[in-house]
Amino acid sequence: QVQLVESGGGLVQAGGSLRLSCAASGRTSSRNAMGWFRQAPGKEREFVAAISWSGGNRNYAHSVKGRFTISRDNAKILVYLQMNSLKPEDTAVYYCAAKDGWPVGSASEYDYWGQGTQVTVSS
Numbered sequence: 001q002v003q004l005v006e007s008g009g010g011l012v013q014a015g016g017s018l019r020l021s022c023a024a025s026g027r028t029s030s031r032n033a034m035g036w037f038r039q040a041p042g043k044e045r046e047f048v049a050a051i052s053w054s055g056g057n058r059n060y061a062h063s064v065k066g067r068f069t070i071s072r073d074n075a076k077i078l079v080y081l082q083m084n085s086l087k088p089e090d091t092a093v094y095y096c097a098a099k100d101g102w103p104v105g106s107a108s109e110y111d112y113w114g115q116g117t118q119v120t121v122s123s
Helices: none
Strands: 003-007 010-013 018-026 032-039 048-052 056-058 066-072 078-083 092-100 117-122
Touching: 003 092, 010 048, 018 032, 018 092, 018 117, 048 066, 048 078, 056 066, 078 117
Parallel strands: 010 117
Antiparallel strands: 003 018, 018 078, 032 048, 032 092, 048 056, 066 078, 092 117
């Protein structure tokens, strides 16, 4: 069992930046892949970014490519999402997720989820 806790969400103006953090605890594995998803009211949960344990494999949704960067600190068992050039359409609850192994496909393939952190981007 792995526990995930997100932090770093808040209110930011369009064009600004935020960095989300996800701290993992419990039965963590060096083989864990990590991902970020988001969900806005009335919309489906959508994939944002994923990263393998080594960081050698990264994947981004088309909507955030070039603006968001996923990274991880294995010593701290942390994963980050640096969000730059934020747009109002980025407003959503952002969720951290973990999966044993790689590759990772849809959200249903992830084994563990955090409670989410709210990101609101004002125009």
